Amino acid sequence: MKSFKKRDFPVSNIRRFLEPGPIVLVSSAWKGRTNIMTMGWHMVMEFQPSLIGCYIWSNNHSFEMIRDSRECVINIPTQALIRQIVGIGNCSGADTDKFEKFRLTAETASRVEAPLIAQCYASFECKVIDVSMVPKYSLFVFEVVKAHAAATPKNPATVHYRGDGVFMLSGRNVSYRRYFKSENL
Amino acid sequence: MKSFKKRDFPVSNIRRFLEPGPIVLVSSAWKGRTNIMTMGWHMVMEFQPSLIGCYIWSNNHSFEMIRDSRECVINIPTQALIRQIVGIGNCSGADTDKFEKFRLTAETASRVEAPLIAQCYASFECKVIDVSMVPKYSLFVFEVVKAHAAATPKNPATVHYRGDGVFMLSGRNVSYRRYFKSENL
Numbered sequence: 001m002k003s004f005k006k007r008d009f010p011v012s013n014i015r016r017f018l019e020p021g022p023i024v025l026v027s028s029a030w031k032g033r034t035n036i037m038t039m040g041w042h043m044v045m046e047f048q049p050s051l052i053g054c055y056i057w058s059n060n061h062s063f064e065m066i067r068d069s070r071e072c073v074i075n076i077p078t079q080a081l082i083r084q085i086v087g088i089g090n091c092s093g094a095d096t097d098k099f100e101k102f103r104l105t106a107e108t109a110s111r112v113e114a115p116l117i118a119q120c121y122a123s124f125e126c127k128v129i130d131v132s133m134v135p136k137y138s139l140f141v142f143e144v145v146k147a148h149a150a151a152t153p154k155n156p157a158t159v160h161y162r163g164d165g166v167f168m169l170s171g172r173n174v175s176y177r178r179y180f181k182s183e184n185l
Numbered sequence: 186m187k188s189f190k191k192r193d194f195p196v197s198n199i200r201r202f203l204e205p206g207p208i209v210l211v212s213s214a215w216k217g218r219t220n221i222m223t224m225g226w227h228m229v230m231e232f233q234p235s236l237i238g239c240y241i242w243s244n245n246h247s248f249e250m251i252r253d254s255r256e257c258v259i260n261i262p263t264q265a266l267i268r269q270i271v272g273i274g275n276c277s278g279a280d281t282d283k284f285e286k287f288r289l290t291a292e293t294a295s296r297v298e299a300p301l302i303a304q305c306y307a308s309f310e311c312k313v314i315d316v317s318m319v320p321k322y323s324l325f326v327f328e329v330v331k332a333h334a335a336a337t338p339k340n341p342a343t344v345h346y347r348g349d350g351v352f353m354l355s356g357r358n359v360s361y362r363r364y365f366k367s368e369n370l
Binding site: 013015016019020021022040041042043044045046051053055082083086087089090133137139141155157160161162163164165166167168169170171172173174175176177178179180181184185 | 366
């Protein structure tokens with residue numbers, strides 16, 4: 001499977017990747033083990049600091065790893081990884097090394113212990129900054145402290161989940177920049 | 186502009202529309218006036234009750250209308266409304282009747298005072314159920330109390346924002362249902 005050569009990307013502009021709503025793969029590390037989970041419930045919450053809200057169910061093996069390490073990496077997969085996206089959701093990190101099982105490559109991050117996934121075209125290193133909404137809503141607030149993104153292809157096909165086994169694939173990009181008030185861009 | 190004939194839709198399954206990450210139009214009503222805002226920062230938070238988290242900046246005219254009325258409608262526009270999506274973000278409800286300016290039709294909702302937008306293909310009537318995260322994160326938690334969706338077309342093109350004036354349009358749908366463990370669908 002193809003790995004992406006990623007470059008530094010400004011953390012304040014990761015909405016470019018997340019606001020369109022793709023499925024993401026969340027990687028974590030704790031006590032010498034790694035894990036990956038598939039996640040579709042997330043939102044951008046602020047540009048600067050760069051904040052993301054993520055729903056992580058307490059039954060997921062990743063829940064405790066992320067809560068205890070207070071870190072993770074949010075990786076954006078392309079359509080080429082759709083079988084892995086499904087498979088990662090079908091098994092548990094409690095008894096499965098998901099990097100090995102799904103032949104994904106763990107790359108060393110720079111600000112967190114959790115690994116980047118080489119086969120994803122963008123990866124955001126995150127620190128947990130607020131767990132106050134976890135008991136009631138399973139909602140973690142992450143700050144993106146370092147971002148990596150492939151320069152090419154510019155907009156690879158991403159995968160957006162509708163439930164019931166159906167994915168919407170991203171389509172073409174169109175600019176309406178000329179119609180925006182500049183302060184709203 | 187085309188209006189959609191919408192039918193009742195189960196509130197516990199609105200993830201089908203929101204999880205793929207479209208731009209939405211949020212309509213509100215307060216003291217005899219209505220308003221519409223364009224919103225891209227939202228997430229599904231629970232199936233049952235049907236919860237949605239939404240970022241609404243306090244500078245938006247809709248902020249006080251939604252906070253004070255404790256209601257809104259989240260409407261999903263199609264690609265046909267892309268100029269309205271941009272235009273609605275360019276002006277303020279403080280001095281503009283957006284239904285009139287953008288020639289959108291307000292339909293009476295059944296559980297809230299805020300109107301549905303007839304030209305949107307799905308509309309979710311929402312009650313504000315938690316404002317505790319508003320001061321720190323501008324994050325409202327809504328419960329969807331009634332949902333309406335057009336039966337046809339099944340998956341009209343939706344509009345997903347990347348920032349900088351660029352929209353990603355939704356592409357085709359593919360089913361990987363056969364690869365899912367049934368409890369994960």
